[in-house]
Amino acid sequence: MTMIGNLTRRTVVSWQKKALGQRIPLTTMTQNTLKDDHGCQILMSPSLVSLDLPDVWPPNSTDFRFRLAKTQSNEHIAAVINGQLIAEEIRSRIASEVRRMEEFIGKVPGLAVIVVGQRRDSQTYVRNKIIACEEVGIMSKVTKLPDDCTEDEILTALSGFNVDPSVHGILVQLPLPRHLDVGRISDVLSLEKDVDGFHPLNIGNLAMRGREPLFIPCTPKGCIELLIRSGIEIMGKKAVVIGRSNIVGLPASLLLQRHHATVSAVHVFTKNPEHITHDADIVIAAAGVPNLVRGNWLKPGAVVVDVGTNPIEDPSCEHGYRLIGDVCYDEAVRVASAITPVPGGVGPMTIAMLLSNTLDAAKRAYNFT
Amino acid sequence: MTMIGNLTRRTVVSWQKKALGQRIPLTTMTQNTLKDDHGCQILMSPSLVSLDLPDVWPPNSTDFRFRLAKTQSNEHIAAVINGQLIAEEIRSRIASEVRRMEEFIGKVPGLAVIVVGQRRDSQTYVRNKIIACEEVGIMSKVTKLPDDCTEDEILTALSGFNVDPSVHGILVQLPLPRHLDVGRISDVLSLEKDVDGFHPLNIGNLAMRGREPLFIPCTPKGCIELLIRSGIEIMGKKAVVIGRSNIVGLPASLLLQRHHATVSAVHVFTKNPEHITHDADIVIAAAGVPNLVRGNWLKPGAVVVDVGTNPIEDPSCEHGYRLIGDVCYDEAVRVASAITPVPGGVGPMTIAMLLSNTLDAAKRAYNFT
Numbered sequence: 001m002t003m004i005g006n007l008t009r010r011t012v013v014s015w016q017k018k019a020l021g022q023r024i025p026l027t028t029m030t031q032n033t034l035k036d037d038h039g040c041q042i043l044m045s046p047s048l049v050s051l052d053l054p055d056v057w058p059p060n061s062t063d064f065r066f067r068l069a070k071t072q073s074n075e076h077i078a079a080v081i082n083g084q085l086i087a088e089e090i091r092s093r094i095a096s097e098v099r100r101m102e103e104f105i106g107k108v109p110g111l112a113v114i115v116v117g118q119r120r121d122s123q124t125y126v127r128n129k130i131i132a133c134e135e136v137g138i139m140s141k142v143t144k145l146p147d148d149c150t151e152d153e154i155l156t157a158l159s160g161f162n163v164d165p166s167v168h169g170i171l172v173q174l175p176l177p178r179h180l181d182v183g184r185i186s187d188v189l190s191l192e193k194d195v196d197g198f199h200p201l202n203i204g205n206l207a208m209r210g211r212e213p214l215f216i217p218c219t220p221k222g223c224i225e226l227l228i229r230s231g232i233e234i235m236g237k238k239a240v241v242i243g244r245s246n247i248v249g250l251p252a253s254l255l256l257q258r259h260h261a262t263v264s265a266v267h268v269f270t271k272n273p274e275h276i277t278h279d280a281d282i283v284i285a286a287a288g289v290p291n292l293v294r295g296n297w298l299k300p301g302a303v304v305v306d307v308g309t310n311p312i313e314d315p316s317c318e319h320g321y322r323l324i325g326d327v328c329y330d331e332a333v334r335v336a337s338a339i340t341p342v343p344g345g346v347g348p349m350t351i352a353m354l355l356s357n358t359l360d361a362a363k364r365a366y367n368f369t
Numbered sequence: 370m371t372m373i374g375n376l377t378r379r380t381v382v383s384w385q386k387k388a389l390g391q392r393i394p395l396t397t398m399t400q401n402t403l404k405d406d407h408g409c410q411i412l413m414s415p416s417l418v419s420l421d422l423p424d425v426w427p428p429n430s431t432d433f434r435f436r437l438a439k440t441q442s443n444e445h446i447a448a449v450i451n452g453q454l455i456a457e458e459i460r461s462r463i464a465s466e467v468r469r470m471e472e473f474i475g476k477v478p479g480l481a482v483i484v485v486g487q488r489r490d491s492q493t494y495v496r497n498k499i500i501a502c503e504e505v506g507i508m509s510k511v512t513k514l515p516d517d518c519t520e521d522e523i524l525t526a527l528s529g530f531n532v533d534p535s536v537h538g539i540l541v542q543l544p545l546p547r548h549l550d551v552g553r554i555s556d557v558l559s560l561e562k563d564v565d566g567f568h569p570l571n572i573g574n575l576a577m578r579g580r581e582p583l584f585i586p587c588t589p590k591g592c593i594e595l596l597i598r599s600g601i602e603i604m605g606k607k608a609v610v611i612g613r614s615n616i617v618g619l620p621a622s623l624l625l626q627r628h629h630a631t632v633s634a635v636h637v638f639t640k641n642p643e644h645i646t647h648d649a650d651i652v653i654a655a656a657g658v659p660n661l662v663r664g665n666w667l668k669p670g671a672v673v674v675d676v677g678t679n680p681i682e683d684p685s686c687e688h689g690y691r692l693i694g695d696v697c698y699d700e701a702v703r704v705a706s707a708i709t710p711v712p713g714g715v716g717p718m719t720i721a722m723l724l725s726n727t728l729d730a731a732k733r734a735y736n737f738t
Binding site for chain 1: 551552568569570571572573574576577578579580604605607613614615619623626629631632633634635636638639640642644645648
């Protein structure tokens with residue numbers, strides 16, 4: 001297996017171009033990387049992606065033939081996109097930036113987390129986020145509320161963080177207990193601190209040409225970063241996003257479109273989703289269904305990003321369960337050109353993007369570049 | 370030709386089902402029509418479309434075969450969806466509602482229009498909107514500003530209308546001269562009066578599950594209304610939107626997705642767009658390119674909604690030009706099962722939806738149901 005993530009980027013790019021059967025120069029977009037004053041590059045994806053290339057259509061042509069799908073030997077094994085390694089590299093660059101910030105202005109970024117109830121997965125996610133903050137020097141605060149807390153209690157905690165100048169990012173760990181209105185809660189969250197990027201104004205700005213969101217939601221941003229770091233061209237490619245949740249599927253579709261992919265959004269009411277995915281150069285699977293995407297759903301040479309983290313029982317594992325993705329990995333790895341594993345793919349990137357968004361928020365708050 | 374629009378709905382539905390090769394019961398969604406207290410139904414499309422059907426995926430199957438596209442004789446001629454007739458019916462129902470409002474509470478809806486410069490098309494659009502308002506009893510106000518007006522002059526006019534209680538809807542006629550920032554101007558427009566639905570918060574709420582926009586942008590709303598009134602099932606269908614403008618393409622994609630279509634957004638960077646449209650049950654063309662969509666771009670039996678209004682020179686016409694759509698009508702009519710003409714398709718619906726949004730805004734302002 002070719003491992004992506006250890007910066008053998010040139011090889012991967014040329015290999016990827018071959019896999020997609022095309023020789024297209026990398027756009028300026030993927031080269032338009034974010035560099036700070038010290039030349040320390042944290043993300044490869046641009047912080048603000050513009051939709052504002054002119055939409056000048058070429059004259060139409062009467063020449064019309066179906067392109068036959070390229071066949072490829074099944075002996076092929078996909079390159080594994082190592083999200084763990086890429087996330088570590090990003091975290092280490094964030095740590096340098098936080099140190100530089102502290103050195104120059106005596107401040108560090110701060111993240112506040114509100115967690116409601118005792119869900120084991122939520123507790124684990126929050127713990128991991130706090131540890132990740134500590135590792136890069138981001139200050140963190142956690143407010144824990146009981147399962148039966150009122151909406152007002154959350155709103156009070158949220159309002160406190162909204163006005164706390166040491167807090168630059170706030171997140172409310174989802175899912176919340178059913179009696180709480182997520183919409184009302186995110187409406188109260190200060191837009192400048194919405195590091196999850198779930199506010200509808202932020203989503204609207206992500207969707208619209210000529211507008212820029214303050215934050216790009218972490219998981220989709222992590223998916224795009226994995227693609228770009230793996231030298232995978234997005235512009236002009238056919239992308240399918242499976243799932244249309246507010247936190248992954250929807251913003252992933254909008255973000256891919258900002259990168260000028262042709263995006264199809266597949267959801268539970270899609271008939272024969274495998275026909276649509278089979279035509280895609282890039283598949284982002286975020287349905288929350290274990291092994292939904294089979295090998296025969298994929299076009300040979302497709303790039304597969306698996307957002308699923310579905311626990312399945314496995315007595316041989318330490319906690320009695322293990323995580324599997326939305327993609328049937330063993331089958332997909334024989335068809336795709338590149339694939340993210342579960343665990344170790346998108347998961348670590350989500351936290352890295354949260355740290356990156358928090359750093360951006362603090363830089364914006366202090367006008368520090 | 371079978372004309373749709375004269376309420377021979379039952380026939381059209383059964384014909385449409387046959388054309389799409391499926392026998393699917395109409396969903397509750399298309400039957401969930403908006404009725405006022407008098408049983409006078411203005412729109413067939415629900416005013417608030419929910420994305421909140423549970424996304425429960427069926428267990429995946431290993432059975433995987435491509436469905437062959439159905440072939441259909443080219444002798445077939447598509448039904449023409451008569452937007453003029455449908456819009457007239459809607460306008461007449463809006464007029465009754467306005468009369469009822471005046472009778473019960475002594476108020477009528479009010480629309481304010483700001484138009485900048487002397488563009489002939491803008492002047493014509495605004496004049497048509499004002500005439501349409503008069504016809505249904507909606508009060509209208511127009512502020513005309515010169516081509517070289519400042520952003521502040523527009524913002525002053527806008528702020529005046531924002532606080533004017535007799536104005537329930539405000540629109541700024543687009544396009545604006547290049548020196549003006551459309552984004553900044555729509556940010557100032559009161560959300561409750563944004564009858565065009567172009568505010569990013571409104572677009573975000575249109576995109577997200579569990580949220581509802583105050584207004585659906587007029588042209589996409591008109592497209593959906595045409596489909597529903599023509600008995601065309603949207604849920605579960607493959608839809609392609611060509612073009613991704615903030616005012617048509619983007620909201621049309623989001624709205625189709627709210628109706629549970631599987632949406633692919635085709636734009637200028639899409640390679641071989643004809644391969645994607647050829648797989649679609651519903652095509653909404655909003656690229657602004659005359660005759661972009663050829664007959665061979667379409668699947669036999671597809672439904673085609675043509676948003677294009679492109680002026681082309683024609684000395685035989687009164688003004689020396691005529692309007693043609695984005696779809697090569699003469700070819701498409703032999704392949705599609707139903708098609709909107711240009712003119713007389715989407716165009717009249719846009720104004721009808723503007724009146725409908727203004728009526729809704731006034732009802733909301735006066736809490737009148």
